[in-house]
Amino acid sequence: MNFQIPQLTLSFYGASFPIILFCVTGIVALLMGVSKNYKSVRASYWLNNSVLVVALLAIIRQYAVTGAASEVFLSGGFVAGRLGYFGQGVIVGIALVVSLLMGEGYMKPKFFRGEIIALFHMVLAGMLTMVATDDLITLFVGLEMASIGIYALIGYVNPTKISQEGAIKYFVLGAVAAAILLFGFAFLYAATGTLRISEISAAVGKISGHPWIELGTILTITGIAFKMALVPFHMWAPDAYEGAPTGLTAFMATAMKTMIMVAAIRIFEGGLDGVHSVWVPVIGFMAAASLLFANIMALAQQSMKRMLAYSSIAHSGYMALAIAAMSGGVGQYSVPSILFYLMAYVIVSLGAFAVIMWLENERCENIIIDDMTGLAKQHPYAAVALAVFMLSLGGMPPTVGFISKLYIFNAALSNNLVGLVVVAAIGSTISLYYYMRIIVRMFMMDASPVLGALIKPTKSLVTTCVVAASVLAILLLGTILPEAALRVAKHSSGEVTGG
Amino acid sequence: MVPVEFYFVLACVMFMLGLFGALFRRNLIMVLMSIELMLNAVNLVFVAAGRATGNVDGQVMVLFVITVAACEAAVGLAMVIALFRKYGTINTDILRLLRG
Numbered sequence A: 001m002n003f004q005i006p007q008l009t010l011s012f013y014g015a016s017f018p019i020i021l022f023c024v025t026g027i028v029a030l031l032m033g034v035s036k037n038y039k040s041v042r043a044s045y046w047l048n049n050s051v052l053v054v055a056l057l058a059i060i061r062q063y064a065v066t067g068a069a070s071e072v073f074l075s076g077g078f079v080a081g082r083l084g085y086f087g088q089g090v091i092v093g094i095a096l097v098v099s100l101l102m103g104e105g106y107m108k109p110k111f112f113r114g115e116i117i118a119l120f121h122m123v124l125a126g127m128l129t130m131v132a133t134d135d136l137i138t139l140f141v142g143l144e145m146a147s148i149g150i151y152a153l154i155g156y157v158n159p160t161k162i163s164q165e166g167a168i169k170y171f172v173l174g175a176v177a178a179a180i181l182l183f184g185f186a187f188l189y190a191a192t193g194t195l196r197i198s199e200i201s202a203a204v205g206k207i208s209g210h211p212w213i214e215l216g217t218i219l220t221i222t223g224i225a226f227k228m229a230l231v232p233f234h235m236w237a238p239d240a241y242e243g244a245p246t247g248l249t250a251f252m253a254t255a256m257k258t259m260i261m262v263a264a265i266r267i268f269e270g271g272l273d274g275v276h277s278v279w280v281p282v283i284g285f286m287a288a289a290s291l292l293f294a295n296i297m298a299l300a301q302q303s304m305k306r307m308l309a310y311s312s313i314a315h316s317g318y319m320a321l322a323i324a325a326m327s328g329g330v331g332q333y334s335v336p337s338i339l340f341y342l343m344a345y346v347i348v349s350l351g352a353f354a355v356i357m358w359l360e361n362e363r364c365e366n367i368i369i370d371d372m373t374g375l376a377k378q379h380p381y382a383a384v385a386l387a388v389f390m391l392s393l394g395g396m397p398p399t400v401g402f403i404s405k406l407y408i409f410n411a412a413l414s415n416n417l418v419g420l421v422v423v424a425a426i427g428s429t430i431s432l433y434y435y436m437r438i439i440v441r442m443f444m445m446d447a448s449p450v451l452g453a454l455i456k457p458t459k460s461l462v463t464t465c466v467v468a469a470s471v472l473a474i475l476l477l478g479t480i481l482p483e484a485a486l487r488v489a490k491h492s493s494g495e496v497t498g499g
Numbered sequence B: 001m002v003p004v005e006f007y008f009v010l011a012c013v014m015f016m017l018g019l020f021g022a023l024f025r026r027n028l029i030m031v032l033m034s035i036e037l038m039l040n041a042v043n044l045v046f047v048a049a050g051r052a053t054g055n056v057d058g059q060v061m062v063l064f065v066i067t068v069a070a071c072e073a074a075v076g077l078a079m080v081i082a083l084f085r086k087y088g089t090i091n092t093d094i095l096r097l098l099r100g
Helices: A010-015 A017-034 A041-065 A082-102 A114-131 A136-156 A161-192 A197-206 A211-228 A236-243 A246-271 A273-299 A304-324 A331-359 A380-394 A400-414 A418-444 A449-454 A461-479 A482-497 B004-024 B028-053 B057-087
Strands: A071-073 A078-080
Touching (some): A010 A071, A017 A114, A041 A082, A082 A114, A082 A331, A082 A461, A114 A136, A136 A246, A161 A197, A236 A246, A236 A304, A246 A273, A246 A331, A304 A331, A331 A482, A380 A400, B028 B057
Antiparallel strands (some): A071 A078
């Protein structure tokens, strides 16, 4: 029991500047929402986007100047390391793209309100906190800041019956997941006497086999699996993804996944590697179940968003496979492969959701797969872009989806998880059917006049730029640049793998 | 002094009651109360473990858990009210727009 007054130096404020910035602008946005003069959509739009750009630049600068050793502040509460800044950069980048896309469509006046932007920035502050901490208290508070804000955003941005239903289902299961995760933390604390991840790592080596630490590990992995939406605990994901406004669906599918993956890398590689014989079978089973079940369920879906939700569960399965491969001190292969997969998945998902958001309007809020019929005749560029995204999600060779799966399989094979790789390959084959189905509808069928009249997208410069950039990134990363991206992933993962 | 395992067994029983309540109750207020019960079971483990190990972190964590539980209850009740205004009931059986 030693109490130290934490030394808040200037370098702490520099390192945690984005988090502080989002907390402050969250409050500013809330005040703007009730003020007479700054209530407008335009004011919120400019506040939000300029703050996101500033935060992104600050994070990139911090990432560039951070050395191989991470700096620890607030006795573990905040860790300024490359992995944390990598996660923060990806999350803020996603938030910027999603905000720009939200500013184009019919959702603009609904999303850019003071109270919504306040919630959005608080969510971002929570996410940035969670990816850059070594302390389970801070990690939990960050997770809950992000989750509670998201529950409210889903039900509140566009309060229809369907989004309120999605919000309530997500809320109940998310709260149960948080309680399970906390129960796991409580038993880890009871067994080791500390809540610092790095100290838990040192302690589990000495006392492995203790029943409390095994119970704590199992409960922790269950809570993480709930948040990652792995298969027995995935029930909330399709409902929440379909109910939420599409921009928020894109944000949840990418930013929440980045946050929880980085936290999972920290907990399992950085903290619980000593008891990997307990959690590897559990997460291996869940990865296999996700890969098979989610891909089979996606075959039967009609709604585009719901299909992408099941697809995102399957992609969580691939990343869980790499988490299982992290065990036993071979993290130097599998942690970079997770980060590379995350980058690829984020780029592809944002592109696909950008196309879907562009097709939506007030009369047609939930695009179904039949709406895609004959899209190539009316909007050939959009159809080609969507085809590239679908091929990449399915893992076809010239795209980044193929390379990223290759790295994951490679990492899993280097840890002798042959059975899981076979299951993943089978799941990947099943998934090709429903991705191809969309391509077939777009290019080989004529549109029915009723459906064609419903979707009349207008030209949008932002959407064009986002879609073009992500198509370019997919093809470049899939052919000539994967080495460069993998180097970034390796560089970022040095913080936990010690390389 | 009561051995620390007794607190853990009590906490596990409370947690399981809360878990079953949260997953099988049909009334959303009861679901919210069950979630609170789960979080209180967590608090019990933290306090007991903190006392047993002589480490103050557990007690600090409890304060954070209480705060977060209050936020969760506030957002949850707001959602329940919004749902009641739309449907006139807070039974979970009405939530059947999203399936499959």
